[in-house]
Amino acid sequence: MSMMWTVKVVSLGVVGLSLSVELLSWLLRRLRTGRTLNEVLFFPSEMACVEHIFTPSSPHSCLCPLPHGVETSFSRFLRRILSATSSLDLCVFAFSNMDLSRAVLALHSRGVTIRVLTDKDYAAITGSQIGVLRKAGICARCDVGSVYMHHKFALVDGRLLITGSLNWTLTAVQSNVENVIVTDEPDLVQPFIKEFHRLWVHNDPARYLHSSDQKPAHSTTRTLH
Amino acid sequence: MSMMWTVKVVSLGVVGLSLSVELLSWLLRRLRTGRTLNEVLFFPSEMACVEHIFTPSSPHSCLCPLPHGVETSFSRFLRRILSATSSLDLCVFAFSNMDLSRAVLALHSRGVTIRVLTDKDYAAITGSQIGVLRKAGICARCDVGSVYMHHKFALVDGRLLITGSLNWTLTAVQSNVENVIVTDEPDLVQPFIKEFHRLWVHNDPARYLHSSDQKPAHSTTRTLH
Numbered sequence: 001m002s003m004m005w006t007v008k009v010v011s012l013g014v015v016g017l018s019l020s021v022e023l024l025s026w027l028l029r030r031l032r033t034g035r036t037l038n039e040v041l042f043f044p045s046e047m048a049c050v051e052h053i054f055t056p057s058s059p060h061s062c063l064c065p066l067p068h069g070v071e072t073s074f075s076r077f078l079r080r081i082l083s084a085t086s087s088l089d090l091c092v093f094a095f096s097n098m099d100l101s102r103a104v105l106a107l108h109s110r111g112v113t114i115r116v117l118t119d120k121d122y123a124a125i126t127g128s129q130i131g132v133l134r135k136a137g138i139c140a141r142c143d144v145g146s147v148y149m150h151h152k153f154a155l156v157d158g159r160l161l162i163t164g165s166l167n168w169t170l171t172a173v174q175s176n177v178e179n180v181i182v183t184d185e186p187d188l189v190q191p192f193i194k195e196f197h198r199l200w201v202h203n204d205p206a207r208y209l210h211s212s213d214q215k216p217a218h219s220t221t222r223t224l225h
Numbered sequence: 226m227s228m229m230w231t232v233k234v235v236s237l238g239v240v241g242l243s244l245s246v247e248l249l250s251w252l253l254r255r256l257r258t259g260r261t262l263n264e265v266l267f268f269p270s271e272m273a274c275v276e277h278i279f280t281p282s283s284p285h286s287c288l289c290p291l292p293h294g295v296e297t298s299f300s301r302f303l304r305r306i307l308s309a310t311s312s313l314d315l316c317v318f319a320f321s322n323m324d325l326s327r328a329v330l331a332l333h334s335r336g337v338t339i340r341v342l343t344d345k346d347y348a349a350i351t352g353s354q355i356g357v358l359r360k361a362g363i364c365a366r367c368d369v370g371s372v373y374m375h376h377k378f379a380l381v382d383g384r385l386l387i388t389g390s391l392n393w394t395l396t397a398v399q400s401n402v403e404n405v406i407v408t409d410e411p412d413l414v415q416p417f418i419k420e421f422h423r424l425w426v427h428n429d430p431a432r433y434l435h436s437s438d439q440k441p442a443h444s445t446t447r448t449l450h
Contacts, residue, residue, distance in 0.1 A: 004229055011236040018243030025247070038412035042420055044371060093390075146269060147400035150390045163404065165318075165375045165390065175372035177424065179388065181406065181413060187263035188406060195267055199402065 036185055043166060043178035045074035050099055053078050054106065073180075074173050078103055080162055080182055081154060087113045089155040089196045093148065094122045094167040101129035108138050116140035117199050119149040129168075141203045149199070153192055161189045261410055268391060268403035270299035275324055278303050279331065298405075299398050303328055305387055305407055306379060312338045314380040314421045318373065319347045319392040326354035333363050341365040342424055344374040354393075366428045374424070378417055386414045 048070035051062035081103050120142040123130040143149030153163035164180035166172045273295035276287035306328050333339050345367040348355040368374030378388035389405035391397050
């Protein structure tokens with residue numbers, strides 16, 4: 001009889017163990033699924049003050065007339081950029097947005113490694129922030145091999161991809177119909193990491209003799225891009 | 226003793242069942258993971274003949290001087306567009322690429338429901354394919370509410386999202402540095418379906434009196450978008 005009890009206890013143990021394994025595996029799956037981030041932001045963004053994102057210690061300090069405490073596509077976008085703790089690789093056609101420039105400068109002053117790759121023509125136009133970033137000591141390279149370096153993506157800590165139709169301009173954020181995808185899906189992130197590396201190496205100024213990165217190489221008017 | 230055997234058999238049965246459930250659940254997970262498509266295409270694309278994609282029944286019929294039988298970013302992109310069997314919702318800033326126009330016309334002639342939403346200014350420029358599509362009976366609407374309708378995405382059968390920096394122009398495909406993401410991840414696809422619906426309804430010509438969709442509403446030169 002005690003033998004039968006032993007068998008019964010062992011059986012119950014096995015069932016219990018199986019159920020535990022199943023539960024643990026379900027929890028792990030949940031955690032893994034929950035970890036994959038896929039967010040879509042659409043623009044134009046509502047107008048709202050973003051001062052509190054830059055100065056979270058004094059969130060009510062800003063007296064500007066814009067609405068305060070409103071979460072918008074742009075504030076989400078800004079937070080994602082500012083979430084960088086080790087690196088920000090930025091590959092963007094046009095960069096003139098002052099808030100985004102401020103964000104990149106803030107990351108730089110926190111010690112985040114910044115690399116900026118941009119279009120050679122747009123780097124030199126009025127309002128471009130590339131010169132501002134360079135003056136602050138941020139390494140920026142211009143694409144010299146193509147008609148347009150038309151990417152608009154950022155890689156945060158080599159882990160998070162932020163990409164879409166949105167150039168880093170005020171018009172794009174406030175007036176255009178645009179989209180931005182934020183994802184940490186490795187199948188999407190990894191190809192962009194490789195692409196950034198390829199373009200970064202390819203556009204190393206040491207590789208070409210005449211420094212044409214501040215001057216438009218094409219003077220023709222190109223409207224379709 | 227026979228009682229003990231029964232218990233042993235039941236125990237083994239329970240263990241077997243647990244293992245089967247675990248195996249089945251693992252297989253289902255594998256299937257589910259395998260089903261998620263995440264592809265990234267980079268441009269400029271290599272130049273290659275795409276005639277065989279349009280006429281798969283006679284793949285060797287083309288005598289053009291371009292390389293044949295080469296898989297490129299553009300051929301993959303084209304195949305994804307041509308994979309539509311029920312619907313193609315297209316939301317693109319600039320559409321002048323003749324191969325892509327041919328693809329959309331081919332889908333239309335196969336009975337695929339096509340909806341095209343585009344930027345009001347670029348719909349009217351020389352080389353735009355919007356007029357060609359309209360003449361073929363395809364429904365095309367122009368965005369009237371924003372400075373630029375800057376999206377460049379397509380929804381294939383309401384299931385596959387194709388989006389990125391790439392406008393549907395020859396320059397974008399052959400000369401620019403561009404990216405395109407192809408995904409069926411619902412977290413990414415669903416927001417774009419909603420966005421298309423929102424813009425489609427918002428830009429219904431019946432909603433505004435003066436048909437300005439063929440004429441530029443903004444005559445100022447806008448270089449940063």
